Amino acid sequence: MFLISVSLRAQLCTGSLGDPVVKINFGSGASTHGTELGSNITSYTWTTADFPNDGLYTIESRTNTPSTWWTTTDHTGNGYMMVVNASFSITDFFYKNTVTGLCPNTTYEFAAWVMNLLRYTDTSTPNITFTIETTDGTILNSYTTGDIPKQNSARWKQYGMYFTTPSDISTVVIRMRNNKVGAAPGNDIALDDITFRACGPTVTAAIDTMAVTSTEVCRNDSSVFVLKGTVGTGYSSPAYQWQVSTDSGVTWTDIVGGTSTTYIRQPSLPGLFWYRMASAQSSNIGSVSCRVVSNLIVIKVDENPVTAASSNQPACLGEDLLLSSAKGGSIYSWTGPDHFTSSLQNPGITNLTRLNNGTYYVKLTTALGCSSTDSVKVDVEPKPTANAGSDAIICEGTSTILHGSGGTGYLWTPSASLSDSVSSLTLAYPVDSTIYILTVSNGQCRDYDTVNVFVWKKPVANAGADLKMYSGSSVELTGIAGGTDVTYYWTPDYAISATDTLTPTVSPLTDTTYVLHVISGKGCGVASDEVFIRVYQKITIPNAFSPNQDGINDTWKIDKLVTYPESETSVFNRYGQLVFRSQGYNTEWDGTFSGSPLPVGTYYYMIDLKTGLGNPSGWVEILR
Secondary structure (H helix, E strand, O other), X not given: OOOOOOOOOOOOOOXXXXXXXXXXXXXXXXXXXXXXXXXXXXXXXXXXXXXXXXXXXXXXXXXXXXOOEOOOEOXXXXXXXXXXXXXXXXXXXXXXXXXXXXXXXOEEXXXXXXXXXXXXXXXXXXXXXXXXXXXXXXXXXXXXXXXXXXXXXXXXXXXXXXXXXXXXXXXXXXXXXXXXXXXXXXXXXXXXXXXXXXXXXXEEEEEOOOOEOEEEEEOOOXXXXXXXXXXXXXXXXXXXXXXXXXXXXXXXXXXXXXXXXXXXXXXXXXXXEEEEEEEEEOOOOOXXXXXXXXXXXXXXXXXXXXXXXXXXXXXXXXXXXXXEOOOOOOEEEEEEOOOEEEOOOOOEEOOOOHHHOEEEEEEEEOOOOOEEEEXXXXXXXXXXXXXXXOOXXXXXXXXXXXXOEOOOEEEEEOOOXXXXXXXXXXXXXXXXXXXXXXXXXXXXXXXXXXXXXXXXXXXXXXXXXXXXXXXXXXXXXXXXXXXXXEEEXXXXXXXXXXXXOOOOEEOXXXXXXXXXXXXXXXXXXXXXEEXXXXXXXXXXXXXXXXXXXXXXXXOEOOEOHHHOXXXXXXXXXXXXXXXXEEEOOOOOEOOEEOOEEOOOEEEEEEEEOOOOOOOOEEEEEEOO
8 A cells, every 4th residue: 555554653645646736835925924814724923023922923935033043935935934933832723724625535645844943053943743634623634743853054844644534524624733832942933835635556657668758759750659557556446537738737638538547649749748647536536636646758749940041142153152051950961963962051162163053952850850851042143244444543623434344233332422323434523542342243243343543632832821020130931832743932032042942031121922832743733822021120229319409319210110100119217207108200209298308317218019029128318
């Protein structure tokens, strides 16, 4: 028999189990705490504290009292658990629940996941008794865990037992009781994932003759698989039901007619198919709550691989061809014109000829042996011969015509300085020397050629900024000449150190305009620019005069000052008082102030010539 006598210490099922009839996991949610249990479920008091006091409980997703308890999540890591701090009375139940929908005369495994929350440094260990009762209080079985040992880390452990429902019972009550009081020693635990599952004889299943539980075949494989199950002793009248799942065991469907220990599985469309055999007493086989199930048989039907042959067409004489196929194969087999064969996924052919014209076939085979074929047609055509014409030379600002030939389609690049980039003839007007690329097509193949258009820059003249100087001195001109292959000269050839340099020295005696001439040696024109030289006369300032009306030196005569009509002349006495002021110098100073003669002595002058070349200052003495 697959069961152990209930008079012995209970164990988990050693035969086969059914799907959970009941699974209590205390729910899940985004908040830290779950929902309070009713007073019919627990005699403990609800709290939302992370660490409940004695006789209290909470429903939470994570413990957070590292100094006393292990920090842990629920058993599966994605929901809530019941956290219990032992009561002071061992007669209290900390969890009780009614389970319905069981089958009469059926053995079940009750199991629950428990964690000793007490850290390994604590002295106490929890101890729990599980009891399965009928609704009238008759005990069907009970199991005591004994002291649940301390661990050196947070660890969940599953505890359980068997019980058999009487012939008229389908509802039972599960009760969990403390065997140690609160405080020290205590009974601080976490509880999760309580399940009831039918427990029966060992049920096994395999693919007959192959003695395996999984296989993989290709689409259109005609193999028929015989699935065979066996059931150990334990049922007086066993019945059988084969089931299939196409969602990896999430849902199971009974197979119509699959009610013997063998099931003949016919070929199918691609997919992943899970099979198992369920068994129960014949009177209970119709209820999923009564069944136990075998191990899984997995049959995978693969789609044939996608071959998708292609190439880097258009194919042109003398060029290279690259064939390609989809990934995923273990073996690639190419065939084609001119006895072509290859085992590469992406083979190539160099220096194409007309013999390479035709259709290329590839067969892709997976490691399992699934295969498919595809083809690609290759048409090898001669390449056109592109001719972009002869190189050209133009002057800046002019244009030239480009003559292309050799095909039926044309494309010139760069196109920004062209009148038409897709015509065999186009007008080019580049600003700078440019290499134009001509792409010629015959509808399938292309060829390329280039043409240079050299741009000779027009002459540019810059004689520099206008200058000022005093008569008898000199200045340097700063001319700039630009353009392709240019010569230059200055006019007039007057008071200039050289006419064929850009920076000659000039020393004109009077105002003079010089002109810089720049001439293109490539026939691209002439440019000129002027610079004006303003020549100021040198003044002579006497340091004494005698305004005594004798006709000799009666005025302060400053030679050439009259040539500075914008100038300002100021004279001060030794106390800094202004005694004479004049704009221009049309009237010479006669040594008076406000019509009265000034006394003999030294006076001080400042002359602003308004030239930006510096202003004279000094002293002058009046004599009598």
